[in-house]
Each structure stands twice: as structure tokens, then as C-alpha cells.
Amino acid sequence: MTVPQVLTIAGSDCDGSAGAQADLLTFFHQQTYGLSIMTSCVAGNSVGIQDSTDLPHDFIVNEFESIFSDFHVAGAKTGMLSSPDVIEVTRYYLERYQVKNFVLDPVIMTKHGAQLIGDKAVSAIIRKLIPISLCITPNFYEAQVLSGMTIKSEQDYYSAALTIQSEGAKNVLIKGSHDDVDDKGQITDYLLSEDGQLKQYKKALRPTTHINGTGDTLSACIVAEIAKGSPVATAVQTAEDYLLNAVTWDLNIGSKFGPINHWGINIS
Ligand SMILES: Nc1ncnc2c1ncn2[C@@H]1O[C@H](COP(=O)(O)OP(=O)(O)O)[C@@H](O)[C@H]1O
Numbered sequence: 001m002t003v004p005q006v007l008t009i010a011g012s013d014c015d016g017s018a019g020a021q022a023d024l025l026t027f028f029h030q031q032t033y034g035l036s037i038m039t040s041c042v043a044g045n046s047v048g049i050q051d052s053t054d055l056p057h058d059f060i061v062n063e064f065e066s067i068f069s070d071f072h073v074a075g076a077k078t079g080m081l082s083s084p085d086v087i088e089v090t091r092y093y094l095e096r097y098q099v100k101n102f103v104l105d106p107v108i109m110t111k112h113g114a115q116l117i118g119d120k121a122v123s124a125i126i127r128k129l130i131p132i133s134l135c136i137t138p139n140f141y142e143a144q145v146l147s148g149m150t151i152k153s154e155q156d157y158y159s160a161a162l163t164i165q166s167e168g169a170k171n172v173l174i175k176g177s178h179d180d181v182d183d184k185g186q187i188t189d190y191l192l193s194e195d196g197q198l199k200q201y202k203k204a205l206r207p208t209t210h211i212n213g214t215g216d217t218l219s220a221c222i223v224a225e226i227a228k229g230s231p232v233a234t235a236v237q238t239a240e241d242y243l244l245n246a247v248t249w250d251l252n253i254g255s256k257f258g259p260i261n262h263w264g265i266n267i268s
């Protein structure tokens, strides 16, 4: 039996809700084999982040060597990469081993608009990782940083996606603002495909506090599906369905902002 081997290059989140842990849960759920290169470790829980530390650069290089010398990486995604050095080494290995199915989750801003990494790391993501990405998945705030635009309308989402595509990403999925709820109670994600088509994915905004790991899970599901052979737009639809169910059936875990439910899609 063989299954596609899919790699996440990300931080560890010890409560299991986000980062590499969320990616691995998603890879497993989507019947792919998960590989993980840890870049940093976060001590956190459903209440907040208490501490974090970056792993030594030489150790991260050894992780890349261990993985690429032995496994066939059918797809890779990145999560939180907080230094230009780790971004540089990621670019080096993805290029050297010709990983074409690369999904870039540019973890720069939280869903509430707070910046997570420094300006030098942001500029390294733009120069080094966007040009080799098959698909990039910025949230509303990240799309504004990467495009240098303010997004206020549907047309602005399109213009921002075009700008990010001009920086080198083949497909651009902008996760719409949670404040832009339409009259049916739905929020919208916008995909600008390689062929220039703009597709909208609409889903109900669920009134839940169990939202930790949504962005990681979306990008992890997309790369798993692409590694299995799906076209990007189909992979995005599968990931959107996964997410809607994951925020619909709350798990009673954590006292504040708990994890999403990776079994949700099996319940509906
Ligand atoms: N409460 C919610 N109801 C429905 N979908 C949600 C909810 N929260 C997040 N999502 C979905 O999860 C995905 C990740 O988006 P988002 O949370 O904005 O990203 P990030 O975690 O990168 O900030 C998007 O498809 C978004 O629509």
C-alpha cells in the first residue's frame, strides 16, 4: 500500500490545536502520510501563548536532510516561519528537490490583525517563497500586507489577488474577512486561479469559539488533496467543506478558544 507523503514545515503548538499538530491531524484524516519539520516550539493553550522558542538553525537543516534523503515528498506546506534564515533554507530544499506542489500559508498576521513575525521575515516570504508557490492562502490581513493594498470591496479582493499573483504565486486563495458577512450569514473566500478565473467559496459563519487551527487546517487539507492528484480548485472545495464541519461540531476541549473538530466532516 502506498499513500502520498506530505510535508509540513512549521512550528509546534503544544496544545495540539494549530501549527504542525493541526497539519498532521489533517494529513492523516485525508489519507496521506504526514512528515514534519519543526522550526519553533510554542507553549500555549486555549487561553493564549505563554512562551515560544526557535529551534537552532543547524538542527532545522538536519531535519531537511533527514526528510529529503529518504522520502518522496509529493507536496509540502509551510506554517509559521519566523526568520529570514529559515525561509531561505526552506526555499533551498523545496527548489533542490523540485517540490512543485507547494502550498504557502503565509503566517504573518492573526485573524484579528496582530503581526506575528518581523518585517524582514515578511519580505523574505515575498522574495523567496511566493515565487515557488503553487498556491498561497493569506487571510484578509495578510492579503493586505502582501499586496500593499487596503481591501474594502469584492473588487479589492480581486485586485489584491492579482498583485500577489504578479509576485509569483500561481494560485491565490484569500480568506475573506469574518466581518464581511452577507445577508445569508455567509463569509467568502476568493480563489484567483492560474488561468485568471476568480471563484468564490461561500459558507456560513459559525458562532463558535473553537477556532484554533483553522488557517493551518485549510492549507494542510489543500496540499494533501493536491498531492493525491486533485486540481487546485477542487482541493480548495474539499478544504472548505472540511473547515465548515470542523467549526460546526464543537469539541469540549480548552476553556477559551479551543481547537476545531477534525472529525466534524464525519458527523455531517
Ligand atoms: N467561525 C467560522 N465559521 C465558518 N468558517 C470559518 C470560521 N472561522 C474560520 N473559518 C474558515 O476557516 C478558514 C481559515 O480562515 P481564517 O480563520 O480567516 O484563517 P487564519 O486562521 O489564517 O486567520 C477560512 O475558510 C474561514 O472561512
Ligand SMILES: Cc1ncc(COP(=O)(O)OP(=O)(O)O)c(N)n1
Residues within 6 Å of the ligand: 010, 011, 012, 013, 018, 019, 020, 042, 079, 080, 107, 110, 111, 211, 212, 213, 214, 215, 216, 217
Ligand atoms: C505554532 C503555530 N501556532 C499557531 C499558528 C496559527 O495557526 P493558524 O491556523 O494560522 O491560525 P488560527 O486559526 O489558529 O488563528 C501557527 N501557524 N503555528
